[in-house]
Amino acid sequence: MSKQELITKLPPEPHEAMINRFGKEGAFIPGNDKNNPWVPFGDMAAIKHLAFDVRNNSAANILWVKGGGMIGTHKHRGVVSAVTLEGSWGYHEYDWVARPGDFVYELPGTAHTLYSDDPNGMKALFWLNGAIEFYDENANFDFTADVFWFIDHYVSYCEANDIEINKDMFI
Template identity: 35%
Template sequence: MEKVVFPKPVPAERQPPGLTPEIVLPGIPEDERVWVPVYPGAWIRPLLLNKTHGYWTSLLRVRAAGVVSCHRHPAPVHGLVLKGSWRYLEHDWVAREGDYVFEPPGETHTLVVDEDVEEMITWFLVSGSMIYMDEQGRTTGFTDVFDRIEICRKHYASVGLGADYVDQFIR
């Protein structure tokens, strides 16, 4: 077998001035304090909170069966199921471990985790916002990247990690 030779890393002084630092995070965290509660039985683990472009990416973890939320997005959403499964009431498919989900802008859907799922973890990339809806399709609230930052900041302060713990995810 032929040996692969990797190039040497680029010295720091060859990077463009003002380059935003990369984010490299370990796998799914075991420290429960890192998980931010967002709904009863549901938490997020922020990965990137991008204020400049108005999106966030995070892991959503659900450990309770039932409806997580009914919402709509004005921009596309991407998801990859890492553990467990979930579905939308409005569709006849189930997103299972390893499945990729693309949500087109404007679609309203109700995320549900079924009784037989002990834990669901899905990576989501959300552009824009989540607009929460009631059963009649009326807007009841919203979440955007700025809201996510504040929710995380308050949570991290309350669990002893410090309000500035969230800063590592902000770009």
């Protein structure tokens, strides 16, 4: 039996009519740079946005920190998880360095300063839940990045650069 035949023989969900009428099955988000740009984040980093879930205040993205770059000190108000894709990175406050394939999770209330001294930089896939509070070099509050900040970051860049907004990113 083929996979498609198996799927059609599965018993229906109790609310299948409503799911079929209003639900979203999922989406494909292309990773190419033309349709899904790297949006600058400071001088030494960029973000490739992948998904925005306003119901849960969560977002998925790939963070690229160029060699010798750093992301300012920040505090998480929700759980964050990451998988390193390329290069290496760490937090100045911890004694580990993440390399390709490594998994990192961060709990609410943790604060740290991300860096990459890898000459090729780093890229990591992040799933962010809740707000992230950023602070300047004197520990003064700078700004909050939540799902709405990430949406504005993406949409503003696309509009300014005449790039079509991928509505499939919005869960």
